[in-house]
Amino acid sequence: MVLCKNVFKEFNNGTTFIAVNNVSFHVKAGEFVAIMGKSGSGKSTLLNLIGLIDKPTSGSIFIDGIASSDMNESQLAGIRLEKIGYVFQSFYLDHNYSVYKNVEIPLLIANTPSHKCRERVEICLEQVGMLDKLHSKAGTLSGGEKQRVCIARALANNPSLLLADEPCGSLDSENTEVIMEIFQSLNQKGITIIMVTHDIEEGKKANRIITMKDGKI
Ligand SMILES: Nc1ncnc2c1ncn2[C@@H]1O[C@H](COP(=O)(O)OP(=O)(O)OP(=O)(O)O)[C@@H](O)[C@H]1O
Ligand SMILES: [Mg+2]
Structure with a gap:
Protein backbone atom coordinates (compact mmCIF):
# COMPACT_ATOMS: atom_id res chain seq x y z
CA MET A 1 0.00 0.00 0.00
CA VAL A 2 2.70 2.47 1.08
CA LEU A 3 6.40 2.01 0.43
CA CYS A 4 9.03 4.55 1.48
CA LYS A 5 12.51 4.00 0.07
CA ASN A 6 15.44 6.03 1.37
CA VAL A 7 13.26 9.07 1.90
CA PHE A 8 14.92 12.36 2.90
CA LYS A 9 13.25 15.69 3.60
CA GLU A 10 15.46 18.70 4.11
CA PHE A 11 14.40 22.22 5.01
CA ASN A 12 16.66 25.08 4.14
CA ASN A 13 16.27 28.33 6.02
CA GLY A 14 19.84 29.53 5.70
CA THR A 15 21.11 26.28 7.19
CA THR A 16 20.01 22.82 6.09
CA PHE A 17 17.93 20.78 8.52
CA ILE A 18 17.21 17.11 7.81
CA ALA A 19 13.69 16.46 9.16
CA VAL A 20 13.34 13.00 7.59
CA ASN A 21 16.62 11.14 7.33
CA ASN A 22 16.87 8.09 5.07
CA VAL A 23 13.57 6.50 6.03
CA SER A 24 12.52 3.20 4.47
CA PHE A 25 9.51 1.12 5.43
CA HIS A 26 6.54 -0.70 3.99
CA VAL A 27 2.93 -0.59 5.14
CA LYS A 28 0.83 -3.43 3.78
CA ALA A 29 -2.82 -3.05 2.84
CA GLY A 30 -5.00 -3.59 5.90
CA GLU A 31 -2.36 -2.61 8.47
CA PHE A 32 -2.90 -0.11 11.29
CA VAL A 33 0.45 1.52 11.99
CA ALA A 34 1.27 4.13 14.62
CA ILE A 35 4.19 6.51 14.12
CA MET A 36 5.54 7.63 17.47
CA GLY A 37 8.40 9.78 18.68
CA LYS A 38 9.29 13.00 20.47
CA SER A 39 8.19 16.43 19.34
CA GLY A 40 10.33 17.51 16.40
CA SER A 41 11.35 13.96 15.45
CA GLY A 42 9.81 14.33 11.99
CA LYS A 43 6.49 12.51 12.35
CA SER A 44 4.25 15.12 10.71
CA THR A 45 6.82 15.78 8.00
CA LEU A 46 6.89 12.07 7.16
CA LEU A 47 3.10 11.78 7.21
CA ASN A 48 2.79 14.78 4.86
CA LEU A 49 5.17 13.06 2.45
CA ILE A 50 3.11 9.85 2.55
CA GLY A 51 -0.06 11.92 2.08
CA LEU A 52 1.46 13.57 -1.02
CA ILE A 53 1.00 16.97 0.60
CA ASP A 54 4.75 17.55 0.44
CA LYS A 55 7.57 16.16 -1.72
CA PRO A 56 10.69 14.39 -0.50
CA THR A 57 14.06 16.01 -1.17
CA SER A 58 15.21 12.58 -2.33
CA GLY A 59 14.08 8.99 -2.14
CA SER A 60 10.83 7.44 -3.34
CA ILE A 61 7.32 7.05 -2.05
CA PHE A 62 5.07 4.50 -3.69
CA ILE A 63 1.32 4.46 -3.16
CA ASP A 64 -0.19 1.22 -4.45
CA GLY A 65 2.96 0.62 -6.46
CA ILE A 66 2.96 4.01 -8.21
CA ALA A 67 5.94 6.27 -7.48
CA SER A 68 4.85 9.73 -6.38
CA SER A 69 7.79 11.17 -8.32
CA ASP A 70 6.26 9.83 -11.55
CA MET A 71 3.01 11.75 -11.01
CA ASN A 72 2.27 15.27 -12.16
CA GLU A 73 0.35 17.73 -9.95
CA SER A 74 -3.05 16.69 -11.23
CA GLN A 75 -2.31 12.98 -10.76
CA LEU A 76 -1.11 13.70 -7.21
CA ALA A 77 -4.31 15.62 -6.51
CA GLY A 78 -6.34 12.72 -7.92
CA ILE A 79 -4.64 10.19 -5.62
CA ARG A 80 -5.06 12.51 -2.61
CA LEU A 81 -8.73 12.91 -3.39
CA GLU A 82 -9.61 9.30 -4.18
CA LYS A 83 -7.23 7.09 -2.25
CA ILE A 84 -6.19 9.05 0.84
CA GLY A 85 -8.20 10.42 3.74
CA TYR A 86 -6.43 12.85 6.10
CA VAL A 87 -7.38 13.70 9.69
CA PHE A 88 -5.60 16.48 11.59
CA GLN A 89 -5.35 17.39 15.27
CA SER A 90 -6.92 20.79 14.67
CA PHE A 91 -9.87 19.54 12.58
CA TYR A 92 -9.91 22.20 9.81
CA LEU A 93 -13.70 22.17 9.57
CA ASP A 94 -15.61 25.13 8.17
CA HIS A 95 -17.42 26.25 11.32
CA ASN A 96 -20.07 28.21 9.42
CA TYR A 97 -21.07 25.20 7.37
CA SER A 98 -23.32 22.38 8.52
CA VAL A 99 -21.91 18.96 9.29
CA TYR A 100 -23.47 17.80 6.00
CA LYS A 101 -21.72 20.51 3.95
CA ASN A 102 -18.35 19.81 5.55
CA VAL A 103 -18.49 16.11 4.73
CA GLU A 104 -19.83 16.83 1.24
CA ILE A 105 -16.87 19.02 0.21
CA PRO A 106 -14.54 16.21 -0.98
CA LEU A 107 -17.45 14.61 -2.83
CA LEU A 108 -18.16 17.84 -4.70
CA ILE A 109 -14.48 18.19 -5.57
CA ALA A 110 -14.67 14.65 -6.97
CA ASN A 111 -17.71 15.65 -9.10
CA THR A 112 -20.02 13.19 -7.36
CA PRO A 113 -23.67 13.52 -8.55
CA SER A 114 -25.75 15.27 -5.87
CA HIS A 115 -28.09 12.35 -5.08
CA LYS A 116 -25.04 10.16 -4.49
CA CYS A 117 -23.48 12.85 -2.26
CA ARG A 118 -26.39 12.67 0.14
CA GLU A 119 -26.18 8.89 0.37
CA ARG A 120 -22.41 8.91 0.86
CA VAL A 121 -22.45 11.69 3.49
CA GLU A 122 -25.04 9.75 5.47
CA ILE A 123 -23.07 6.49 5.26
CA CYS A 124 -19.90 8.24 6.47
CA LEU A 125 -21.63 10.06 9.33
CA GLU A 126 -23.30 6.82 10.36
CA GLN A 127 -19.90 5.14 10.60
CA VAL A 128 -18.74 7.72 13.15
CA GLY A 129 -22.07 7.94 15.01
CA MET A 130 -22.78 11.52 13.93
CA LEU A 131 -25.77 11.12 11.63
CA ASP A 132 -28.08 12.81 14.14
CA LYS A 133 -25.98 16.01 13.85
CA LEU A 134 -26.31 16.21 10.05
CA HIS A 135 -27.83 19.70 10.10
CA SER A 136 -25.85 21.12 13.02
CA LYS A 137 -23.37 23.90 12.36
CA ALA A 138 -19.85 22.46 12.68
CA GLY A 139 -18.87 25.33 14.99
CA THR A 140 -21.42 24.23 17.58
CA LEU A 141 -19.94 20.73 18.03
CA SER A 142 -17.73 19.52 20.86
CA GLY A 143 -14.10 18.64 20.11
CA GLY A 144 -14.80 14.91 20.01
CA ALA A 152 -16.44 11.16 8.11
CA ARG A 153 -15.10 13.82 5.72
CA ALA A 154 -11.86 11.84 5.30
CA LEU A 155 -13.95 8.76 4.42
CA ALA A 156 -16.18 10.56 1.92
CA ASN A 157 -14.46 9.36 -1.25
CA ASN A 158 -14.01 5.86 0.15
CA PRO A 159 -10.21 6.01 0.54
CA SER A 160 -8.10 2.88 0.99
CA LEU A 161 -5.59 4.77 3.17
CA LEU A 162 -6.42 6.90 6.21
CA LEU A 163 -3.70 9.17 7.60
CA ALA A 164 -4.15 10.81 10.97
CA ASP A 165 -1.79 13.32 12.61
CA GLU A 166 -2.36 13.41 16.39
CA PRO A 167 -6.11 12.92 15.87
CA CYS A 168 -6.72 12.83 19.63
CA GLY A 169 -4.18 15.49 20.55
CA SER A 170 -6.90 18.00 21.49
CA LEU A 171 -9.31 15.52 23.08
CA ASP A 172 -9.94 14.19 26.57
CA SER A 173 -9.50 10.51 27.38
CA GLU A 174 -13.17 9.64 26.88
CA ASN A 175 -13.30 11.13 23.37
CA THR A 176 -9.90 9.64 22.58
CA GLU A 177 -11.31 6.22 23.32
CA VAL A 178 -14.27 6.84 20.99
CA ILE A 179 -11.98 7.98 18.15
CA MET A 180 -9.63 5.03 18.64
CA GLU A 181 -12.58 2.62 18.55
CA ILE A 182 -13.70 4.20 15.27
CA PHE A 183 -10.21 3.76 13.81
CA GLN A 184 -10.09 0.14 14.92
CA SER A 185 -13.49 -0.58 13.41
CA LEU A 186 -12.54 1.13 10.13
CA ASN A 187 -9.33 -0.88 10.05
CA GLN A 188 -11.31 -4.08 10.61
CA LYS A 189 -13.38 -3.11 7.57
CA GLY A 190 -10.15 -3.06 5.55
CA ILE A 191 -8.93 0.54 5.58
CA THR A 192 -5.18 0.90 6.00
CA ILE A 193 -4.38 3.42 8.75
CA ILE A 194 -1.19 5.33 9.54
CA MET A 195 -1.57 7.41 12.69
CA VAL A 196 0.91 9.77 14.29
CA THR A 197 0.65 9.92 18.06
CA HIS A 198 2.83 10.66 21.07
CA ASP A 199 0.51 8.67 23.35
CA ILE A 200 1.62 5.09 24.01
CA GLU A 201 -1.93 3.98 24.89
CA GLU A 202 -3.10 5.16 21.45
CA GLY A 203 -0.06 3.59 19.84
CA LYS A 204 -0.91 0.23 21.40
CA LYS A 205 -4.25 0.24 19.53
CA ALA A 206 -2.32 -0.09 16.28
CA ASN A 207 -0.94 -3.40 14.98
CA ARG A 208 2.57 -1.98 14.72
CA ILE A 209 4.50 0.97 16.10
CA ILE A 210 7.19 2.75 14.08
CA THR A 211 9.32 4.99 16.28
CA MET A 212 11.03 8.12 14.94
CA LYS A 213 14.05 9.83 16.47
CA ASP A 214 15.86 12.77 14.90
CA GLY A 215 14.26 12.08 11.51
CA LYS A 216 15.18 8.38 11.48
CA ILE A 217 13.02 5.36 12.19
N1 LIG B 1 8.57 24.02 6.75
C1 LIG B 1 9.58 23.82 7.60
N2 LIG B 1 10.67 24.59 7.58
C2 LIG B 1 11.71 24.37 8.42
N3 LIG B 1 11.74 23.39 9.34
C3 LIG B 1 10.67 22.60 9.42
C4 LIG B 1 9.53 22.76 8.56
N4 LIG B 1 8.62 21.79 8.87
C5 LIG B 1 9.17 21.09 9.88
N5 LIG B 1 10.40 21.55 10.21
C6 LIG B 1 11.28 21.03 11.24
O1 LIG B 1 11.40 19.63 11.07
C7 LIG B 1 11.42 18.98 12.33
C8 LIG B 1 10.35 17.94 12.36
O2 LIG B 1 9.08 18.59 12.39
P1 LIG B 1 7.73 17.77 12.48
O3 LIG B 1 6.62 18.75 12.45
O4 LIG B 1 7.76 16.71 11.46
O5 LIG B 1 7.87 17.10 13.93
P2 LIG B 1 6.86 16.21 14.73
O6 LIG B 1 7.57 14.95 15.07
O7 LIG B 1 5.58 16.10 14.00
O8 LIG B 1 6.67 17.05 16.07
P3 LIG B 1 5.33 17.31 16.97
O9 LIG B 1 5.18 16.06 17.81
O10 LIG B 1 5.70 18.49 17.80
O11 LIG B 1 4.18 17.57 16.07
C9 LIG B 1 11.26 20.07 13.38
O12 LIG B 1 12.52 20.38 13.93
C10 LIG B 1 10.70 21.24 12.62
O13 LIG B 1 11.07 22.44 13.18
MG1 LIG C 1 3.65 16.83 14.36
Whole structure:
Protein backbone atom coordinates (compact mmCIF):
# COMPACT_ATOMS: atom_id res chain seq x y z
CA MET A 1 0.00 0.00 0.00
CA VAL A 2 2.70 2.47 1.08
CA LEU A 3 6.40 2.01 0.43
CA CYS A 4 9.03 4.55 1.48
CA LYS A 5 12.51 4.00 0.07
CA ASN A 6 15.44 6.03 1.37
CA VAL A 7 13.26 9.07 1.90
CA PHE A 8 14.92 12.36 2.90
CA LYS A 9 13.25 15.69 3.60
CA GLU A 10 15.46 18.70 4.11
CA PHE A 11 14.40 22.22 5.01
CA ASN A 12 16.66 25.08 4.14
CA ASN A 13 16.27 28.33 6.02
CA GLY A 14 19.84 29.53 5.70
CA THR A 15 21.11 26.28 7.19
CA THR A 16 20.01 22.82 6.09
CA PHE A 17 17.93 20.78 8.52
CA ILE A 18 17.21 17.11 7.81
CA ALA A 19 13.69 16.46 9.16
CA VAL A 20 13.34 13.00 7.59
CA ASN A 21 16.62 11.14 7.33
CA ASN A 22 16.87 8.09 5.07
CA VAL A 23 13.57 6.50 6.03
CA SER A 24 12.52 3.20 4.47
CA PHE A 25 9.51 1.12 5.43
CA HIS A 26 6.54 -0.70 3.99
CA VAL A 27 2.93 -0.59 5.14
CA LYS A 28 0.83 -3.43 3.78
CA ALA A 29 -2.82 -3.05 2.84
CA GLY A 30 -5.00 -3.59 5.90
CA GLU A 31 -2.36 -2.61 8.47
CA PHE A 32 -2.90 -0.11 11.29
CA VAL A 33 0.45 1.52 11.99
CA ALA A 34 1.27 4.13 14.62
CA ILE A 35 4.19 6.51 14.12
CA MET A 36 5.54 7.63 17.47
CA GLY A 37 8.40 9.78 18.68
CA LYS A 38 9.29 13.00 20.47
CA SER A 39 8.19 16.43 19.34
CA GLY A 40 10.33 17.51 16.40
CA SER A 41 11.35 13.96 15.45
CA GLY A 42 9.81 14.33 11.99
CA LYS A 43 6.49 12.51 12.35
CA SER A 44 4.25 15.12 10.71
CA THR A 45 6.82 15.78 8.00
CA LEU A 46 6.89 12.07 7.16
CA LEU A 47 3.10 11.78 7.21
CA ASN A 48 2.79 14.78 4.86
CA LEU A 49 5.17 13.06 2.45
CA ILE A 50 3.11 9.85 2.55
CA GLY A 51 -0.06 11.92 2.08
CA LEU A 52 1.46 13.57 -1.02
CA ILE A 53 1.00 16.97 0.60
CA ASP A 54 4.75 17.55 0.44
CA LYS A 55 7.57 16.16 -1.72
CA PRO A 56 10.69 14.39 -0.50
CA THR A 57 14.06 16.01 -1.17
CA SER A 58 15.21 12.58 -2.33
CA GLY A 59 14.08 8.99 -2.14
CA SER A 60 10.83 7.44 -3.34
CA ILE A 61 7.32 7.05 -2.05
CA PHE A 62 5.07 4.50 -3.69
CA ILE A 63 1.32 4.46 -3.16
CA ASP A 64 -0.19 1.22 -4.45
CA GLY A 65 2.96 0.62 -6.46
CA ILE A 66 2.96 4.01 -8.21
CA ALA A 67 5.94 6.27 -7.48
CA SER A 68 4.85 9.73 -6.38
CA SER A 69 7.79 11.17 -8.32
CA ASP A 70 6.26 9.83 -11.55
CA MET A 71 3.01 11.75 -11.01
CA ASN A 72 2.27 15.27 -12.16
CA GLU A 73 0.35 17.73 -9.95
CA SER A 74 -3.05 16.69 -11.23
CA GLN A 75 -2.31 12.98 -10.76
CA LEU A 76 -1.11 13.70 -7.21
CA ALA A 77 -4.31 15.62 -6.51
CA GLY A 78 -6.34 12.72 -7.92
CA ILE A 79 -4.64 10.19 -5.62
CA ARG A 80 -5.06 12.51 -2.61
CA LEU A 81 -8.73 12.91 -3.39
CA GLU A 82 -9.61 9.30 -4.18
CA LYS A 83 -7.23 7.09 -2.25
CA ILE A 84 -6.19 9.05 0.84
CA GLY A 85 -8.20 10.42 3.74
CA TYR A 86 -6.43 12.85 6.10
CA VAL A 87 -7.38 13.70 9.69
CA PHE A 88 -5.60 16.48 11.59
CA GLN A 89 -5.35 17.39 15.27
CA SER A 90 -6.92 20.79 14.67
CA PHE A 91 -9.87 19.54 12.58
CA TYR A 92 -9.91 22.20 9.81
CA LEU A 93 -13.70 22.17 9.57
CA ASP A 94 -15.61 25.13 8.17
CA HIS A 95 -17.42 26.25 11.32
CA ASN A 96 -20.07 28.21 9.42
CA TYR A 97 -21.07 25.20 7.37
CA SER A 98 -23.32 22.38 8.52
CA VAL A 99 -21.91 18.96 9.29
CA TYR A 100 -23.47 17.80 6.00
CA LYS A 101 -21.72 20.51 3.95
CA ASN A 102 -18.35 19.81 5.55
CA VAL A 103 -18.49 16.11 4.73
CA GLU A 104 -19.83 16.83 1.24
CA ILE A 105 -16.87 19.02 0.21
CA PRO A 106 -14.54 16.21 -0.98
CA LEU A 107 -17.45 14.61 -2.83
CA LEU A 108 -18.16 17.84 -4.70
CA ILE A 109 -14.48 18.19 -5.57
CA ALA A 110 -14.67 14.65 -6.97
CA ASN A 111 -17.71 15.65 -9.10
CA THR A 112 -20.02 13.19 -7.36
CA PRO A 113 -23.67 13.52 -8.55
CA SER A 114 -25.75 15.27 -5.87
CA HIS A 115 -28.09 12.35 -5.08
CA LYS A 116 -25.04 10.16 -4.49
CA CYS A 117 -23.48 12.85 -2.26
CA ARG A 118 -26.39 12.67 0.14
CA GLU A 119 -26.18 8.89 0.37
CA ARG A 120 -22.41 8.91 0.86
CA VAL A 121 -22.45 11.69 3.49
CA GLU A 122 -25.04 9.75 5.47
CA ILE A 123 -23.07 6.49 5.26
CA CYS A 124 -19.90 8.24 6.47
CA LEU A 125 -21.63 10.06 9.33
CA GLU A 126 -23.30 6.82 10.36
CA GLN A 127 -19.90 5.14 10.60
CA VAL A 128 -18.74 7.72 13.15
CA GLY A 129 -22.07 7.94 15.01
CA MET A 130 -22.78 11.52 13.93
CA LEU A 131 -25.77 11.12 11.63
CA ASP A 132 -28.08 12.81 14.14
CA LYS A 133 -25.98 16.01 13.85
CA LEU A 134 -26.31 16.21 10.05
CA HIS A 135 -27.83 19.70 10.10
CA SER A 136 -25.85 21.12 13.02
CA LYS A 137 -23.37 23.90 12.36
CA ALA A 138 -19.85 22.46 12.68
CA GLY A 139 -18.87 25.33 14.99
CA THR A 140 -21.42 24.23 17.58
CA LEU A 141 -19.94 20.73 18.03
CA SER A 142 -17.73 19.52 20.86
CA GLY A 143 -14.10 18.64 20.11
CA GLY A 144 -14.80 14.91 20.01
CA GLU A 145 -17.77 15.45 17.70
CA LYS A 146 -15.71 17.68 15.42
CA GLN A 147 -13.08 15.01 15.07
CA ARG A 148 -15.72 12.41 14.26
CA VAL A 149 -17.03 14.69 11.48
CA CYS A 150 -13.46 15.09 10.23
CA ILE A 151 -13.14 11.31 10.03
CA ALA A 152 -16.44 11.16 8.11
CA ARG A 153 -15.10 13.82 5.72
CA ALA A 154 -11.86 11.84 5.30
CA LEU A 155 -13.95 8.76 4.42
CA ALA A 156 -16.18 10.56 1.92
CA ASN A 157 -14.46 9.36 -1.25
CA ASN A 158 -14.01 5.86 0.15
CA PRO A 159 -10.21 6.01 0.54
CA SER A 160 -8.10 2.88 0.99
CA LEU A 161 -5.59 4.77 3.17
CA LEU A 162 -6.42 6.90 6.21
CA LEU A 163 -3.70 9.17 7.60
CA ALA A 164 -4.15 10.81 10.97
CA ASP A 165 -1.79 13.32 12.61
CA GLU A 166 -2.36 13.41 16.39
CA PRO A 167 -6.11 12.92 15.87
CA CYS A 168 -6.72 12.83 19.63
CA GLY A 169 -4.18 15.49 20.55
CA SER A 170 -6.90 18.00 21.49
CA LEU A 171 -9.31 15.52 23.08
CA ASP A 172 -9.94 14.19 26.57
CA SER A 173 -9.50 10.51 27.38
CA GLU A 174 -13.17 9.64 26.88
CA ASN A 175 -13.30 11.13 23.37
CA THR A 176 -9.90 9.64 22.58
CA GLU A 177 -11.31 6.22 23.32
CA VAL A 178 -14.27 6.84 20.99
CA ILE A 179 -11.98 7.98 18.15
CA MET A 180 -9.63 5.03 18.64
CA GLU A 181 -12.58 2.62 18.55
CA ILE A 182 -13.70 4.20 15.27
CA PHE A 183 -10.21 3.76 13.81
CA GLN A 184 -10.09 0.14 14.92
CA SER A 185 -13.49 -0.58 13.41
CA LEU A 186 -12.54 1.13 10.13
CA ASN A 187 -9.33 -0.88 10.05
CA GLN A 188 -11.31 -4.08 10.61
CA LYS A 189 -13.38 -3.11 7.57
CA GLY A 190 -10.15 -3.06 5.55
CA ILE A 191 -8.93 0.54 5.58
CA THR A 192 -5.18 0.90 6.00
CA ILE A 193 -4.38 3.42 8.75
CA ILE A 194 -1.19 5.33 9.54
CA MET A 195 -1.57 7.41 12.69
CA VAL A 196 0.91 9.77 14.29
CA THR A 197 0.65 9.92 18.06
CA HIS A 198 2.83 10.66 21.07
CA ASP A 199 0.51 8.67 23.35
CA ILE A 200 1.62 5.09 24.01
CA GLU A 201 -1.93 3.98 24.89
CA GLU A 202 -3.10 5.16 21.45
CA GLY A 203 -0.06 3.59 19.84
CA LYS A 204 -0.91 0.23 21.40
CA LYS A 205 -4.25 0.24 19.53
CA ALA A 206 -2.32 -0.09 16.28
CA ASN A 207 -0.94 -3.40 14.98
CA ARG A 208 2.57 -1.98 14.72
CA ILE A 209 4.50 0.97 16.10
CA ILE A 210 7.19 2.75 14.08
CA THR A 211 9.32 4.99 16.28
CA MET A 212 11.03 8.12 14.94
CA LYS A 213 14.05 9.83 16.47
CA ASP A 214 15.86 12.77 14.90
CA GLY A 215 14.26 12.08 11.51
CA LYS A 216 15.18 8.38 11.48
CA ILE A 217 13.02 5.36 12.19
N1 LIG B 1 8.57 24.02 6.75
C1 LIG B 1 9.58 23.82 7.60
N2 LIG B 1 10.67 24.59 7.58
C2 LIG B 1 11.71 24.37 8.42
N3 LIG B 1 11.74 23.39 9.34
C3 LIG B 1 10.67 22.60 9.42
C4 LIG B 1 9.53 22.76 8.56
N4 LIG B 1 8.62 21.79 8.87
C5 LIG B 1 9.17 21.09 9.88
N5 LIG B 1 10.40 21.55 10.21
C6 LIG B 1 11.28 21.03 11.24
O1 LIG B 1 11.40 19.63 11.07
C7 LIG B 1 11.42 18.98 12.33
C8 LIG B 1 10.35 17.94 12.36
O2 LIG B 1 9.08 18.59 12.39
P1 LIG B 1 7.73 17.77 12.48
O3 LIG B 1 6.62 18.75 12.45
O4 LIG B 1 7.76 16.71 11.46
O5 LIG B 1 7.87 17.10 13.93
P2 LIG B 1 6.86 16.21 14.73
O6 LIG B 1 7.57 14.95 15.07
O7 LIG B 1 5.58 16.10 14.00
O8 LIG B 1 6.67 17.05 16.07
P3 LIG B 1 5.33 17.31 16.97
O9 LIG B 1 5.18 16.06 17.81
O10 LIG B 1 5.70 18.49 17.80
O11 LIG B 1 4.18 17.57 16.07
C9 LIG B 1 11.26 20.07 13.38
O12 LIG B 1 12.52 20.38 13.93
C10 LIG B 1 10.70 21.24 12.62
O13 LIG B 1 11.07 22.44 13.18
MG1 LIG C 1 3.65 16.83 14.36
